[in-house]
Amino acid sequence: MKAEAKAVPEITLDIYHPGKDEKFPARLRVTYKTKSLFWILKYPKTEDPKFSNLCGKTIYLTVKDFNLAKSATPGKFKFINHHFSRIAARAEDVIKGIPVFTFDDFKSKFFSAPTDKDDLFAILETRGKEMRAEGRISTAVTFERCLKSLKEYTGKEKFPFDRVTVKFLKDYEKWMLAPRIIKVTKDKTRIKENSRTTVGIYLRNVRTAFNQVKPVGVLYPFGKSKYGLYSIPKGKNTKKALTQAEVSTIANYSAASGTIEQRSRDFWLFSYLCNGINIKDMARLKYANIKGDKITLIRAKTADTVEEEATIHIMITKQIGRIIDRWGNKPTNQDEYIFPILNNTMTPQEEYRAIQQAVQTINKNMTNICNDLEIDRVTTYSARHSFATVLKRSGASVEFISESLGHRNKQTTQNYLANFEDEEKRKWANILLPDSD
DSSP: OOOOOOOEEEEEEOTTSOOSTTOEEEEEEEEETTEEEEEEOBOOOOOOTTTGGGTTSBOEEOHHHHHHHTSSOOGGGHHHHHHHHHHHHHHHHHHHTOSSOOHHHHHHHHHOOGGGTTBHHHHHHHHHHHHHHTTOHHHHHHHHHHHHHHHHHHOOSOOBGGGOOHHHHHHHHHHHHSOEEEESSSSOEEEEOOOHHHHHHHHHHHHHHHHHHOOTTOOOOBSOGGGTSBOOOOOOOOOOOOOHHHHHHHHTOOOOTTSHHHHHHHHHHHHHHTTTOOHHHHHTOBGGGEETTEEEEEOHHHHTTOSSOOEEEEEOOHHHHHHHHHHOOOOSSTTSBSSTTOOTTOOHHHHHHHHHHHHHHHHHHHHHHHHHHTSOOOOHHHHHHHHHHHHHHTTOOHHHHHHHHTOSSHHHHHHHHHTTOHHHHHHHHHHHSOOOO
16 A cells, blocks of 8 residues: 655755855745745744844855754754754644645644634734745735734734624724825824725735634624625726737837836836736746747746646747847846846845835836826736737637636636726727717
8 A cells, every 4th residue: 555645844955045155044844745835944032142133034054054053963053953953843743733734734733823723813923924934925914914904903912703703894894995094204194095905805814814713613704795794895997908009109108228217118018018927927037937939937926826837838029039138137047037126145025025116116107108198007917907908809719818817717817808898898888879969
């Protein structure tokens, strides 16, 4: 009989993401069957004066020091050796306590303290830390902001699951959507308004916490409103898609050579031309992603969330090639990023900040360009929708668009495209009986 596969934890050094002075981040790696997940290791709280000021910072070591820290005679790395041993032992214990191993169960048990299971806020905090440890900074930020918002609304530092009722969720939604004055500085205030999209993101995180813990004896509040449950709001369909003519106008916009304005315009066009990939995926492109006359990639949004990753194939057109030639790094090896947005020494947090800065810069300059061209403002978000819409209106099949976008099924694409058809519906509705006085 074939032996059941076991999950194996190991403390490793991530040599693919070097820091300064030939040092690399230490990570916990858990391998199960053919899949591995990694978590960044940080210095724990200690009264040892050599390490007390490092609490919460990532552990960076040279290969030589890492091997010494893991050895039987760690010397000056005795403290790190003990920390590694505690992490590895805890990982082993957690794995032993999972009858049928899954990574979700491991993460839940490894990062959560048993005493926190009745406290929604503790679970949200743990989930945020877990996402940061995995380098999923964007997701971590949503959990952190959700927690901060709920603490502000409730005025509490702890909040048991049994108090998260349908009424509570409805009242919180009203509070979130109501304009309110907040202080920016000592003498300056502004009106803060949240969108339904933001409310939806935060409360989906709350639902995730419910699904993770499954608190005993607590009524599950989420579901369809017609059954008396709370339905998480969805954002309004305000996605802006340009026509092919408008995209051409942007492409022909006269931007001064070598300026940030020109680069922002080109980066927006690159996103549009490359199947509407977002700026995070664009920033992460390396020369290794170029295979002959194609770019191949797996979307960062889906790489860690689906069992069968959908690979996107992008044909390199003359326009795409010109943008790479104009703004790309000069490749020294296949691991080099195509564009100078990220570099291989960045931590996940630094990478997140660099991508956010790139998005803000592109959006700011695209706003100015659209104002000059007298067309509606577009953002990096609009490039993806414009790509899909132009293809559909040009006669491309839904199957082709679905594959190009990296969707796993055609229904997702059909729902996605349905958001853009109000303009078409209005045009055909007016044809039925033209308006007249």
